[in-house]
Amino acid sequence: GAVVSQHPSWVICKSGTSVKIECRSLDFQATTMFWYRQFPKQSLMLMATSNEGSKATYEQGVEKDKFLINHASLTLSTLTVTSAHPEDSSFYICSARDWIGGDEQYFGPGTRLTVT
Amino acid sequence: EDQVTQSPEALRLQEGESSSLNCSYTVSGLRGLFWYRQDPGKGPEFLFTLYSAGEEKEKERLKATLTKKESFLHITAPKPEDSATYLCALRGDAGNNRKLIWGLGTSLAVNP
Numbered sequence: 001g002a003v004v005s006q007h008p009s010w011v012i013c014k015s016g017t018s019v020k021i022e023c024r025s026l027d028f029q030a031t032t033m034f035w036y037r038q039f040p041k042q043s044l045m046l047m048a049t050s051n052e053g054s055k056a057t058y059e060q061g062v063e064k065d066k067f068l069i070n071h072a073s074l075t076l077s078t079l080t081v082t083s084a085h086p087e088d089s090s091f092y093i094c095s096a097r098d099w100i101g102g103d104e105q106y107f108g109p110g111t112r113l114t115v116t
Numbered sequence: 117e118d119q120v121t122q123s124p125e126a127l128r129l130q131e132g133e134s135s136s137l138n139c140s141y142t143v144s145g146l147r148g149l150f151w152y153r154q155d156p157g158k159g160p161e162f163l164f165t166l167y168s169a170g171e172e173k174e175k176e177r178l179k180a181t182l183t184k185k186e187s188f189l190h191i192t193a194p195k196p197e198d199s200a201t202y203l204c205a206l207r208g209d210a211g212n213n214r215k216l217i218w219g220l221g222t223s224l225a226v227n228p
Binding site for chain 1: 147148150152157158159160161162165203207215216218219220221
């Protein structure tokens with residue numbers, strides 16, 4: 001149980017283009033999903049918290065117009081990196097909390113984004 | 117300010133050599149302390165949640181314990197497949213209490 005998927009697992013795009021990453025909870029409903037990015041040999045950095053049907057809450061320093069988050073259903077959240085630049089290259093990971101309860105976050109496998 | 121500090125930063129063990137990883141924390145009100153395992157290039161895998169001092173949880177070769185100031189992840193007779201980065205995180209009462217405060221992790225290598 002508590003499986004979270006992400007798609008794509010890796011993507012290469014050209015500078016100036018936009019990239020969409022999907023995060024799905026496969027066997028549970030998630031009212032809250034989280035988006036992180038992780039640089040090599042560093043810990044997780046929370047970018048935003050997304051609640052189904054409402055606007056995401058972004059962490060300080062994260063540009064909401066650049067990292068668009070949509071949480072349209074209890075099993076799907078998307079992160080769109082708009083007008084990507086090489087400095088946006090990173091490992092993006094989503095997580096989800098079970099609707100029924102429990103405080104644990106269950107993580108997807110991550111998406112490696114490379115902007116050339 | 118809620119804070120999590122993990123030690124050591126890196127640990128190398130021989131197969132079968134038991135040891136412990138430390139997670140020290142400061143928090144205004146603890147709502148949960150979490151242990152995760154992360155393999156390179158993958159998302160973290162949930163291991164344990166601890167809520168109150170004195171609580172212990174076990175899973176195979178791993179046992180997590182909690183006091184009012186720190187948590188330990190004990191690894192008994194580790195195997196090479198236990199090699200990974202182990203992350204500690206907590207939820208506190210302050211601020212956005214849906215988010216987790218993360219430590220930097222302990223990178224564990226178990227040699228055969």
